[in-house]
Amino acid sequence: MRHAGVIFDLDGTLVDSRLDFDAMRAETGCPEGIGLLEYADSLPPGEAQRVHEIVHQHEMAGATAAVWVPGAQAWLRALQADNVPTAILTRNSRPATELTLSRLGIEVEHVLTREDCRPKPDPQGLLMIAAAWGLPCENLVYVGDFLYDLQAARAAGMHAWFYDTGMHPEFGPLADRVIRDFDTLLA
Ligand SMILES: [Mg+2]
Known part of the structure; x- marks a missing residue:
């Protein structure tokens, strides 16, 4: 077609990119059933920033390994x-x-x-x-x-x-x- x-x-x-979503969830405290970005949006700004930093580190490592x-x-x-x-x-x-x-x-x-x-x-x-x-x-x-x-x-x-x-x-x-x-x- x-x-x-x-x-x-x-x-x-x-x-x-071999992103380890289980590790990202464990490190950020993100529960099952919600996306990491949506989880960050649900948090106060300081905690959201911490989640974004953890996600960023994993994503950059993933980009290097992709x-x-x-x-x-x-x-x-x-x-x-x-x-x-x-x-x-x-x-x-x-x-x-x-x-x-x-x-x-x-x-x-x-x-x-x-x-x-x-x-x-x-x-x-x-x-x-x-x-x-x-x-x-x-x-x-x-x-x-x-x-x-x-x-x-x-x-x-x-x-x-x-x-x-x-x-x-x-x-x-x-x-x-x-x-x-x-x-x-x-x-
Ligand atoms: Mg995908």
Whole structure:
């Protein structure tokens, strides 16, 4: 199936930065069932700052360790060779995202980080990219590996594709398409 444009989540979808979310939750005291950013927002400013610093340290370490997800680089190249516009929407910080992209040589037309828009599952970032391209959302795909990615795609009216790493098979039924191996998209 050919789409007008493809937007990617970064962590766990295009790259594996080996972020240890369990360690981040333990260090910050963030309970299960709430995102780290949302948890920070719920705290008084001083405590929120401490949570943001812990998240930042993990994200920068992750950016230094990040590797391509198998097959993702080839699919991204194939899309770009086909003149399909590509973008990245991530909840990561701008510094961690830029370090990851420069280390791995990832170039797409638009990169939105949590400094640029409300975090997923809010669809704001996806809508901003669609507007920048001047393309209707129903012709665009958002590919991600987590519930928030699927919810953001749905809320934006885009196709929701789920990259199933095996950690969250329960999200598969919420997606329009489940990908277990990016190489299958090149066939
Ligand atoms: Mg992800």
